[in-house]
Amino acid sequence: MILDGKFGKYGGIFVPELLIPALEELESAFLKYKDDKDFNTELDYYLREFAGRPTSLYFARNLSEKLGCKIYLKREDMLHTGAHKINNTLGQGILAKYMGKKRIIAETGAGQHGIATAVVGSMLGIPVEVYMGSEDIERQKLNVFRMELSGAKVIPVKTGSRTLKDAINDALRDWIANVENTHYLIGSSMGPHPYPMMVKHFQTVIGKETKNQILEKENELPDAIIACVGGGSNSIGIFSQFLDDEEVELIGVEGGGEGLDSGKHGATLCRGSEGVLHGSLSFILQNDDGQISEAHSVSAGLDYPGVGPEHSYLKVTDRAKYVAITNKDALRGFELLSKYEGIIPALESAHAVEYLEKYAKIPENEGKTIVVNLSGRGDKDMFIVAREMEVKI
Ligand SMILES: *Cc1c(COP(=O)(O)O)cnc(C)c1O
Numbered sequence: 536m537i538l539d540g541k542f543g544k545y546g547g548i549f550v551p552e553l554l555i556p557a558l559e560e561l562e563s564a565f566l567k568y569k570d571d572k573d574f575n576t577e578l579d580y581y582l583r584e585f586a587g588r589p590t591s592l593y594f595a596r597n598l599s600e601k602l603g604c605k606i607y608l609k610r611e612d613m614l615h616t617g618a619h620k621i622n623n624t625l626g627q628g629i630l631a632k633y634m635g636k637k638r639i640i641a642e643t644g645a646g647q648h649g650i651a652t653a654v655v656g657s658m659l660g661i662p663v664e665v666y667m668g669s670e671d672i673e674r675q676k677l678n679v680f681r682m683e684l685s686g687a688k689v690i691p692v693k694t695g696s697r698t699l700k701d702a703i704n705d706a707l708r709d710w711i712a713n714v715e716n717t718h719y720l721i722g723s724s725m726g727p728h729p730y731p732m733m734v735k736h737f738q739t740v741i742g743k744e745t746k747n748q749i750l751e752k753e754n755e756l757p758d759a760i761i762a763c764v765g766g767g768s769n770s771i772g773i774f775s776q777f778l779d780d781e782e783v784e785l786i787g788v789e790g791g792g793e794g795l796d797s798g799k800h801g802a803t804l805c806r807g808s809e810g811v812l813h814g815s816l817s818f819i820l821q822n823d824d825g826q827i828s829e830a831h832s833v834s835a836g837l838d839y840p841g842v843g844p845e846h847s848y849l850k851v852t853d854r855a856k857y858v859a860i861t862n863k864d865a866l867r868g869f870e871l872l873s874k875y876e877g878i879i880p881a882l883e884s885a886h887a888v889e890y891l892e893k894y895a896k897i898p899e900n901e902g903k904t905i906v907v908n909l910s911g912r913g914d915k916d917m918f919i920v921a922r923e924m925e926v927k928i
Contacts, residue, residue, distance in 0.1 A: 540728020
């Protein structure tokens, strides 16, 4: 390895020896192509023509009036497949092509990353196989169908809790066995080095656009940026371009589930402790014996017991602040944005919207300029929201 992949003491490479050559190959390919002209021309082309970039930085006039702040929404919800995930799957998909890989594997929880990978595989002509917990397959039949329509094969995982963390373990096993022809396309800024660095790189496009757009509209930097945190990729993507601008407050919003004291939440940074999960050192949810706890959130994207290592570093160095919003409060955010702006957010993004409401109500924040990263759209969540609202559809 050329780099150690550490953010302070977090991150690194905690994997079986057998995986090291694969990670080395990936690191060197990524470092070679990330500044390569042809690679970037191709990536920019597909980000624009296939995914729909740039996304707008939309001034939310009604919400601004209501909350007494200047509120901008970074519209990642407008992208193909409905969320920021496509930025990373395009980046890694094209990298896999440059590396000559003939097969892509991925893991998925609710199916969003699986879909973003499946469509990119279809577009590039590379077969995709997606590991998914059998419990999740049962809960997310529509997304399984979407992946299959895009030509991907969905492989049920029947071990452990039969959810995302078990799917990641099986995908890692597959990769060890097939590393020569296969790229493992991880969906968030987590996992062993070089994934956190690489996924961040492919998501920095959010932060770069946001910075240019806000300077054009306001002639100055925002006072605060708010983004939801599952594995941490949309948030690190937008935070990345403001890390050195100390005056910009960076706030990550985790899934508070049924409350931080309920034991049923996904608030890894707010309530977790240091440990190793899926190849890197970070904050994780674990019991006193170091067993991984199950995460809980109404939004599948925030339902992960780990978090990308750079966020652990930003937390302990106080560069970013992390808060949690409960399921119930997230629904308020969901309704607020839908009603006032005509924009139905993903449940993940609704956590950030609801924290915005709380933040704007603090007297010293009156009149501030705030950017909320709207990581995705809510179409996928309609049935869950209707159930929570006790509406029959
Ligand atoms: C997957 C997902 C998330 C959480 O993932 P991050 O890596 O933390 O960004 C957030 N919002 C949406 C819409 C998602 O699909």
